[in-house]
Amino acid sequence: MGLFDRVFNGADQMYRKAESEYEKTVAELGADAPLMMPDTAYFMACIYAYQARKITKLGDLREALDEIKAKMTHEQRTGDVFSSGIASVMAAEVIECCKYAGGRSPYEGTKYHGHFSDAEVRELGVPLVTQDIPGFVVIIDPAPSDEDAAALIKGYQNRGIFVFLIGGVIDQAIRMKIQMGFPVRVVPVGEDIWAVGHIISLVVRAAMIFGAVAPGDWDAFNEYSFHRIFAFVNVFPPLRDMTVACGAGAIAKGFPVITNVVENVWKVPKTIIIQENVADFIETSLEARDIKIKITDIDIPVAFSTAFEGEIIRKKDTRVDINGARVDCFEWVRTKEAHEIEDHSITLDGPDIEEFEPGATMGVGIMVDVAGKNMQSDFEPVFERKFHNFLNCVEGVMHTGQRDMIRVRVSNDAFDAGFRMKHIGEVLYAKVKSEYDTVVDKCQVTIVTDPAKLKELRAEANKSYDKRDMRLRSMTDENVEVFYSCILCQSFSPSHVCVVTPERLGLCGAVSWLDAKATNELDANGPCQVVTKKLLLDENIGSWEDVNEAVTQYSHGALERVTLYSILEDPMTSCGCFECICGIEPASNGVTIVNREHTGITPLGMTFSEMASMTGGGVQTPGFMGHGKHFIASKKFLKAEGGVARIVWMPKALKDIVRDRLNETARELYGIDDFCSMVADEGVSEDPETLLEFLSEKGHPVLAMEPLL
């Protein structure tokens, strides 16, 4: 007998049982006996939902039964299996509800819960629909041992999963002294398989209450539960045909079945899963129903809140100083295969904080391995960059830098509260898992503090960074198919839109093209959207019709045109959080760039803040432009105006940051060596006259260029 035949056979058995219960009850109470399910406005909810039939007295069931029978078709097709399955559940409801006929209260004083009131549906329904309860499980029949049953139930409870129990597993729970009842989210529903009628009654009522699904719309009830109710079934032996038939009903509603029964069971991907190891039931089940548990509590001895993001830890308060500038340190996200990762494993390889003198410098390598069906290696740097935010939220921990130039300080207070290296792992695990749940299915953290191993691992990490940089560097605005918009900061600058390209990162410096791509893929409706670049208007100034359309759309009409490579013609706007600002210096025909950190005056006679006030807020100010530091060395920087050769002045600190790459760009574009030495800084001049003198002396290429204005 095949799977389908088991369903049909089970359905027939359930029907016969329902019919005989019905006839028995009618014989006892008469067909006119009232049949009103208590505390519900939805009658016998399964029958109401699927047949649009309002049962109020026992005799009404006759026609309902006929319709149930008619739905138990036996063609060898999934449609027949689904329909027989739902019909079996309705038959189950008939069996159960006959017990309530004539106003009886069949489960009063028993260990079973039976029928759910509308109030309970609502209480459970809201968090289910909003996914505050991530899902519910129906456990049917006894687990291999009482201990297995208890571990399973508690495991679900710990993950916030609502648990319904049917059959022998209930006695196991009682023997293991598991506290049960609706408030603790473990409900012993009933003794026999037909108790599923109560559970599906609850599911269809949720569809009617929260989904406004109309009674009689068979498909809509199944669609609703398939897409919105994250339920699944765990079933143990003996797997009778009637249970298989109800399983077909569950599957029709989108609920997968996980069982340890091997004989006469057919695997169906994501639908019927045979897991012989009961200890793996929970994880197998959650994966089958695509339930990812949001980690809300992070197991660390200090507080975790964005309130601590700006916390500064002074040297004297520092218990340990993890300093990439002095010893080997790094942060490294690696993509792995799912089987290579033990989820939530946190390993410390080497001495912990207490083995260092107070205030000592410590080398630390943090490796976060992730796996997921939708994971892409392009996301690695995106996660890595977020470590900064994650760790800064820890009370008593300060984090700066990235890659192998990190600096992390752990305060004396945090150490005294019990904070150790493994807690860094806990934080990263919890945050990576919860923030990137759409792509990360599994995550493990390894923290290496053993100096002997760090050197080698750091070199390896650097290879990986280099590879990523190579990939990033090989990407140009021309060889990618799309750009991305970024409106991350529209909360305070409502009309600003960044257009992020491989060669022009977001002006805040925090969003590269890859970041934007990842953000888009992680959250399709999020702040970064695809901007096509099919309709080129002018390559030189970087103008596209579709980019303009996107800017118009995302600025809500405030802006209609931007160019990506020009400071004069429709320059890109700024929100206010730019890393640098660039402004035209009229005397030299060049531009000066000043970074946010520089407090002094520029040859324009203005400071950063004064220049910043000229632009920002999403307004276009030709001649002024906010941008990221790393845009300076881009070949697209002021491309329309002649490129980086326009740069005449930068603060020394900024020059140091961009020197190598800027020199390389100038060499490639103009064949000039050591271009940065021709660019003035605050040490040379802070006024136009001395600036011009310096430029003439150095033979700066800008002097030979066409006037800007």
Add this chain to the structure above:
Amino acid sequence: MSGWNQLTTVEEMEADTQRLRDTACQVCAETYEDRKRNQTPQCRFGEDGVCCRVCSMGPCRVTPKAPRGICGADAHAIAGRNYLRMIAAGTASHSDHAREILHVLHMSSPDGNYPIRDEQKLIRLAGEYGVTVEGRDIYDIAHEVAETALMEFGKPFGTQRFAERAIPERRAIWASEGIMPRAIDREIATAMHMTHMGNTADAEALVRQGLRCGLSNGWGGSMLGTEVTDILFGTPTVRRTEGNLGVLEKDMVNIAVHGHDPVFSEMVVFAAEQKDLIDRARAAGARGINIVGLCCTANEIAMRHGVRMAGNFLQQENAVLTGALEMMCVDVQCIFPALAQLTECFHTTFVTSSPIARIPGSTYVEFKPETALEQARELVTAAIDNYKNRDESKVFIPEHKQTAVVGYPTEQIIKELDKVTNSHVDERGSFRPAIDAIKAGVLRGAVAIVGCNNPKIRPDYSHFEIMRELLRNDILIVATGCAAQLATKAGLMNMEAKDLCGAGLKRVCELIGIPPILHMGACVDISRMMLLANGIARDWGVDINRIPVVGVAPEWMSEKAVSIANYVVSTGIDVYLGIEPQVKGSTQMMELITQGTRDIVGAGFIINKDPHDLVRAIIDGIEAKREALTALGVL
């Protein structure tokens, strides 16, 4: 009832064609329908395959009164020879196309017109061929792989390397039945030699050579064509595109690429994306350049670039009849010579590009890989300059078009199936999820729908009806060629088309996130389908002829199709045909192709011109295979 139903029906497609025929009348152009009328009634002897003209004693035509030709060849010999010659021609076409691409691989270079786009696939193939990979430049490897592959065409000894990919059970049959394919050219030449005057008169021997010649295509030429096209242009991945004549744009420079070999069309697509040419198009008053595909060239570039598909074989004249086509660029195979006369009625420039397909009245630009980009740019430029010559009074573009999700080579199918594995119990990277779904009965089986259009029957109707019915019966469809195009035009490659399926297939589509018909490529890519069936059988642990997977060619017409049908059958897959092969005049041949091959390779043809009867037969055939598997205890 919820559910999507916004298909474009065959009736709607026919109404569009009718409207375009009005244009044809207006400009005094003829279409295939006119010519078909002129050709009716068609020659019965030819139709039945019993006209022999292989020597100049003939032609000899077999009738009950004259049952033998002058040399004494009977209907079975004559029909068998004609049939084998069709297979040889089909094998030659696919394989020569593959050889052209291999030559391009052989001259690939990092800064030339044709770089390597799928290095991994190249390295895998190098491994299969025993070509050294370690420490070598990828292009050195490519050139050696190309040389090795080119030897498959004419090597004096040995059999096709790709035959080694087949499961051992299949290989054993090919070996014991003496149909293991040798060098491709050898099999074609042997077929031609056997059918020369005074050689084989034994129909079974001719059929056996047909199987072997077919195999040299399916597990030789075509498979090489597919592999190498992937290496050069990238293995296709999932893309969204659109199909039907509505993809022509009224305010853009429209260029259709048509044929089969993507070497040419890839470059045209690339050229049309270049900025200076787009600027030129704008300067000419157009909104841009719109490249669309026809026939299998469309399938190739849709799967790799999402280029939109204007239509299938019998739509080629319609594309011109819209009056909105600036240029029709063709490469090889399935090109109507009639396009030359037809394009003369419009401003459309008709460009032929291959010495294989020379057509009088066309502009011939022999396409050379060394100068490919330059040539493509010149053609696109010419098309742009032709935009001003468009006669608006002749323009009518039918509105119908549908979105489609395309690009499912076997590699992608495995990736899709991985999505429904459970990491706690399942292995990844196999066809097992599909097998499990079939075993449980959620899917009843899978059907490959392939082939052309044929005016002998109502065009596209058979494809449409058969697809609809199979979907309703929880049978997953993979499609290539003009059949795939029909699915696109109709909307059956939409994700939403799941709503037209039985509950089992619908659920599978929802869980994986696929349309119910998977687009596997051009007709040369039917080799992908062989690897799919082979992979399923391997992972199932049974021979290919046991799995509930069959092939259907409802509207086939070309000699390539006959060659394909032969390798599909040789692979152990039943082939359902909606057009009769031209052997009806021989009872023995009819018996051989429907039954006789079952004793040789365990599969054969089932022929029925009525699409509803044919689809019923397909479903029954699949259910029969399921029952046989149940009896074996492996379902």
